[in-house]
Amino acid sequence: MSIRIGDITPDFTAETTNGPIQFHDWIGDQWAFFFSHPADFTPVCTTEMGRTAQLAEQFAERNVKPIGLSTDSVDEHNKWIEDVNDTQNTVLKFPIVADADLKIAKMYDMIHPNESETAAVRSVFIIDPNKKVRLTLTYPMNVGRNFDEILRVIDALQLGDSKKIATPADWVPGQDVIIPPSVSDADAQKAFPQGFTTLRPYLRTVKL
Numbered sequence: 785m786s787i788r789i790g791d792i793t794p795d796f797t798a799e800t801t802n803g804p805i806q807f808h809d810w811i812g813d814q815w816a817f818f819f820s821h822p823a824d825f826t827p828v829c830t831t832e833m834g835r836t837a838q839l840a841e842q843f844a845e846r847n848v849k850p851i852g853l854s855t856d857s858v859d860e861h862n863k864w865i866e867d868v869n870d871t872q873n874t875v876l877k878f879p880i881v882a883d884a885d886l887k888i889a890k891m892y893d894m895i896h897p898n899e900s901e902t903a904a905v906r907s908v909f910i911i912d913p914n915k916k917v918r919l920t921l922t923y924p925m926n927v928g929r930n931f932d933e934i935l936r937v938i939d940a941l942q943l944g945d946s947k948k949i950a951t952p953a954d955w956v957p958g959q960d961v962i963i964p965p966s967v968s969d970a971d972a973q974k975a976f977p978q979g980f981t982t983l984r985p986y987l988r989t990v991k992l
């Protein structure tokens with residue numbers, strides 16, 4: 785099943801390294817960063833798990849709960865976490881879903897059979913507190929993800945929700961943002977009394 789932006793993320797029950805979960809209940813009223821990796825005890829995955837653990841505070845500041853998945857067992861995950869902590873100099877606390885029967889990986893289209901019949905590719909789902917999928921990303925097995933980009937897109941989504949703006953190419957927090965064309969000039973003047981720049985009628989930028 786392919787999962788698209790705007791879909792309600794499929795619910796599931798699963799065993800994890802932090803105990804059993806019902807996914808929607810586990811998300812609660814927070815955001816989720818749900819990401820798959822091909823296998824435990826592999827090098828790229830070890831660095832990604834370590835990076836996610838190192839960024840625990842940055843995820844928490846954004847009200848985001850990370851949760852990993854691979855098609856391995858809880859026992860394997862737990863043994864591997866010791867290696868992650870040791871080699872990446874961190875303490876991994878977020879849950880990793882055990883999915884040895886591929887039930888969830890298939891539900892989330894994380895198995896790309898022309899790549900592997902049994903291991904998940906590197907999928908990312910950013911899910912909001914309404915359980916709506918807000919971003920999907922798919923990376924190949926031999927390329928580790930950019931976690932600055934994961935945090936950046938979460939910042940852009942959350943700012944967009946609170947200020948009704950869009951963000952330009954390569955935006956990072958603090959830079960000017962875009963007033964969507966759906967907002968009239970009159971409404972933009974009310975929303976942004978500090979003023980805004982009109983480069984074209986459809987391209988207006990504002991400093992927040």
Ligand code: BEZ
Nearest residue numbers: 822826827828829925926
């Ligand atoms: C890795 O994490 O290093 C990896 C896992 C599966 C295939 C290729 C690389």
